[in-house]
Amino acid sequence: MSKILLIIQREYFSRVKKKSFLLITFLVPVLFIGMFALIGYLSVHQDVFSERKKVEVIDESGWFVNKLQNTTRLEYTFTKENDATAKANFIKAGYDYLLYIPASLKNVQLIAENKPSTGVTQSIETALSAIAQSNRLAEAHIDSAVLASAQKSISVEGLQITENGIKNAHVYASYGVGLACAFLIYMSLFLYGAQVMRGVIEEKVSRIIEVIISSVKPFQLMLGKIIGVGLVGLTQFVLWIVLSITLSTVAGGLMKNNVKARTEQMSQLQHQTAPTDAGAVVAAKPDNVMGNVMEEIESIPVVYVVSCFLFYFLFGYLLYSALFAAVGSAVDSETETQQFMIPVTLPLIFTFVLSQSVIVNNPDSSLSVWLSIIPFTSPIAMMIRIPFGGVPGWQLALSMLLMILGFLFTTWVAGRIYRVGILMYGKKASYKELAKWFFYKE
Amino acid sequence: MISIRHIVKQYAGHRALDDVSIEIEKGKVFGLLGPNGAGKTSLIRIINQITAPDSGEVLFNGQKMSQIHTERIGYLPEERGLYKKMEIGEQILYLAQLKGLTRLEARKRAKYWFEKLEITSWWNKKIEELSKGMQQKAQFVATVIHEPELLILDEPFTGFDPVNAEIIKNEILELNKKGATVIFSTHRMESVEELCDSIALLNLSKKILDGKVKTIRNTYRNGTYILEYDGGKINADGGAPFTVLSETATDEGQHLKLRINAGRKVNDVLQYMLPLVSIHRLEEVVPTMNEIFIQTVSKKN
Numbered sequence: 127m128s129k130i131l132l133i134i135q136r137e138y139f140s141r142v143k144k145k146s147f148l149l150i151t152f153l154v155p156v157l158f159i160g161m162f163a164l165i166g167y168l169s170v171h172q173d174v175f176s177e178r179k180k181v182e183v184i185d186e187s188g189w190f191v192n193k194l195q196n197t198t199r200l201e202y203t204f205t206k207e208n209d210a211t212a213k214a215n216f217i218k219a220g221y222d223y224l225l226y227i228p229a230s231l232k233n234v235q236l237i238a239e240n241k242p243s244t245g246v247t248q249s250i251e252t253a254l255s256a257i258a259q260s261n262r263l264a265e266a267h268i269d270s271a272v273l274a275s276a277q278k279s280i281s282v283e284g285l286q287i288t289e290n291g292i293k294n295a296h297v298y299a300s301y302g303v304g305l306a307c308a309f310l311i312y313m314s315l316f317l318y319g320a321q322v323m324r325g326v327i328e329e330k331v332s333r334i335i336e337v338i339i340s341s342v343k344p345f346q347l348m349l350g351k352i353i354g355v356g357l358v359g360l361t362q363f364v365l366w367i368v369l370s371i372t373l374s375t376v377a378g379g380l381m382k383n384n385v386k387a388r389t390e391q392m393s394q395l396q397h398q399t400a401p402t403d404a405g406a407v408v409a410a411k412p413d414n415v416m417g418n419v420m421e422e423i424e425s426i427p428v429v430y431v432v433s434c435f436l437f438y439f440l441f442g443y444l445l446y447s448a449l450f451a452a453v454g455s456a457v458d459s460e461t462e463t464q465q466f467m468i469p470v471t472l473p474l475i476f477t478f479v480l481s482q483s484v485i486v487n488n489p490d491s492s493l494s495v496w497l498s499i500i501p502f503t504s505p506i507a508m509m510i511r512i513p514f515g516g517v518p519g520w521q522l523a524l525s526m527l528l529m530i531l532g533f534l535f536t537t538w539v540a541g542r543i544y545r546v547g548i549l550m551y552g553k554k555a556s557y558k559e560l561a562k563w564f565f566y567k568e
Numbered sequence: 569m570i571s572i573r574h575i576v577k578q579y580a581g582h583r584a585l586d587d588v589s590i591e592i593e594k595g596k597v598f599g600l601l602g603p604n605g606a607g608k609t610s611l612i613r614i615i616n617q618i619t620a621p622d623s624g625e626v627l628f629n630g631q632k633m634s635q636i637h638t639e640r641i642g643y644l645p646e647e648r649g650l651y652k653k654m655e656i657g658e659q660i661l662y663l664a665q666l667k668g669l670t671r672l673e674a675r676k677r678a679k680y681w682f683e684k685l686e687i688t689s690w691w692n693k694k695i696e697e698l699s700k701g702m703q704q705k706a707q708f709v710a711t712v713i714h715e716p717e718l719l720i721l722d723e724p725f726t727g728f729d730p731v732n733a734e735i736i737k738n739e740i741l742e743l744n745k746k747g748a749t750v751i752f753s754t755h756r757m758e759s760v761e762e763l764c765d766s767i768a769l770l771n772l773s774k775k776i777l778d779g780k781v782k783t784i785r786n787t788y789r790n791g792t793y794i795l796e797y798d799g800g801k802i803n804a805d806g807g808a809p810f811t812v813l814s815e816t817a818t819d820e821g822q823h824l825k826l827r828i829n830a831g832r833k834v835n836d837v838l839q840y841m842l843p844l845v846s847i848h849r850l851e852e853v854v855p856t857m858n859e860i861f862i863q864t865v866s867k868k869n
Contacts, residue, residue, distance in 0.1 A: 132665050140654065333649025337710065340616040340643040341666040343635070549618065551647075562580055567622065 129342045130350045137354025155369040182221040186229040300513040307509035312478045318359040319450040326454030344545035352447045434512045441529040442505030452540035455547030456555040477503040481510045489514045499525045501532025569594040575624035584610040586773040599760045600753040602770035608753045639668040642716035646723045650695045657691035667714040681709040722753045757858035791828040792853040799845035809836035
């Protein structure tokens with residue numbers, strides 16, 4: 127037993143002491159948060175990076191004159207020139223686009239020197255359609271007030287009945303957290319499983335394996351390596367979780383204060399100006415969205431999700447890394463691992479792909495339930511279901527129990543292949559050979 | 569010390585060891601000889617409990633070999649290997665601890681060996697930064713650091729230059745003098761005669777010869793002698809007590825290789841020759857282990 131501890135120690139410290147470990151541990155959350163911040167920033171301020179385009183409009187129908195509003199991206203100028211001369215001159219005149227609207231409104235053309243971008247085409251289409259629609263409705267003598275009320279969209283609020291009464295179900299947060307957990311598990315199983323495999327190959331290639339297994343049993347070595355690398359993964363995850371929670375609490379706090387301050391500012395503004403000022407209402411909206419996001423995130427039961435995540439990460443890792451170790455023992459170099467990797471990674475990839483659509487959209491369907499109970503697929507499938515809540519206790523218990531049994535089973539199988547594989551050099555192993563190794567006596 | 573009894577090891581499609589029994593005495597240097605593929609490594613792995621035999625058993629001081637004995641064995645495999653990216657000092661401490669030493673004790677002994685082999689300055693170097701010979705020295709330290717009762721050395725001198733080979737050889741002999749039993753596997757025969765008390769010869773998975781080196785060489789004596797003398801070529805007729813195998817004239821005189829006829833003695837040869845020539849040297853040609861090895865192996869094949 128003390129020898130396994132020694133092995134675990136070596137495997138753990140030889141990895142944790144590496145500079146790359148520290149770098150990854152501290153950089154990843156920063157990078158992640160930075161990435162999301164950047165995406166958020168860019169999607170809010172899309173126009174920052176695209177300049178305003180000038181559009182020359184020939185409107186033969188006369189429907190749109192002075193009704194096409196300039197936007198941050200498009201600036202419309204109406205011209206009385208005729209079609210042909212305008213077409214000939216618009217580039218020289220400094221315009222990026224020429225919008226030609228025939229009297230019939232059919233076959234509207236957008237002409238540019240290069241191909242018109244789909245974004246521009248779409249926004250012009252939307253603008254034109256809206257104006258045309260209201261024009262037509264007005265022609266049909268429909269009151270615009272009636273119209274406005276008819277066009278109001280309806281938003282549905284997801285609610286969940288609990289013992290404490292009905293509350294907001296925060297479906298979107300569950301969605302996001304589930305997908306994020308599944309992705310992390312998927313990534314980390316590959317990441318740390320491959321580390322175990324590489325460790326096994328390294329020992330085999332450097333031939334130190336024979337020295338070590340003249341001191342300890344191959345199984346002890348394999349287990350020590352798996353546990354050691356697993357602890358590295360756990361350390362990394364705990365650090366990541368702590369870092370992200372700290373960072374997001376700090377960021378969340380800042381954001382909330384910000385939102386508060388800005389809403390106050392807004393209401394002051396609203397009081398100062400006309401209360402019906404549409405601009406202020408529109409401007410206040412994004413802050414509410416931000417507030418909603420924070421509220422959604424806070425609705426997730428953090429402790430429950432994190433502890434389930436750690437469990438499924440740990441046992442998913444233990445189950446798969448044993449198989450990775452067996453693969454490593456059967457080959458002489460990393461390039462030869464391909465043929466054995468496919469069956470090992472297939473259930474993972476399969477579940478991951480399913481999780482992105484089928485499971486996350488129907489977390490309680492019988493397919494989702496089965497996938498979250500079978501040990502090879504449960505780490506990913508269950509982590510999608512957990513944030514939605516409502517996983518029956520027996521399902522979780524059964525899934526966890528099977529996970530533990532599955533880990534014991536794969537470790538036993540892998541151990542039998544491993545003990546023979548690590549001593550086989552220069553021979554390309556086939557599946558038949560692996561089966562033979564499995565049945566060798568001690 | 570080690571009794572190997574009726575070991576059979578079967579691999580898919582071929583038998584690596586076929587009913588091999590060997591006795592290894594305590595405190596001796598034992599040579600395990602044989603051509604490539606004879607089964608030496610398989611046998612060594614079984615003694616080290618890296619693999620288990622299909623049948624038969626190995627006794628360590630009369631006890632059935634088990635995991636508790638591994639701490640009393642030091643093993644230098646033919647395919648040397650250490651962690652390439654780990655510092656040497658740390659690595660040796662790790663291996664020593666796996667053999668049951670405490671970290672403190674391991675550090676003390678590692679220091680001793682590093683000083684003895686004059687490699688103290690390498691302590692913080694990584695294996696990949698060292699030359700092959702240097703790696704071998706480090707590996708040797710890892711093999712002997714826990715003062716094993718049994719040292720199993722598979723081709724210990726490959727990869728060493730003659731100077732370092734000599735240093736390692738002396739270290740092995742010194743350990744042997746302090747009481748360690750040494751099993752020494754090789755197909756290089758020069759070192760065998762110099763080092764080994766007894767040997768076993770494996771060929772095609774079977775033991776074909778074993779015993780004390782002296783005894784074996786004696787049994788392979790066949791009455792061949794070298795005789796050097798001054799004087800001309802002699803015509804050994806039917807009355808001579810020997811048969812001439814070869815005869816050459818050198819600057820120092822005549823060089824005669826002869827075999828004594830059945831029933832005659834060396835003294836008879838001298839008596840016959842003394843009146844004829846002046847003798848410089850008369851020496852028995854005892855077959856070297858190398859000759860015995862080749863002779864036995866090719867006969868069995």
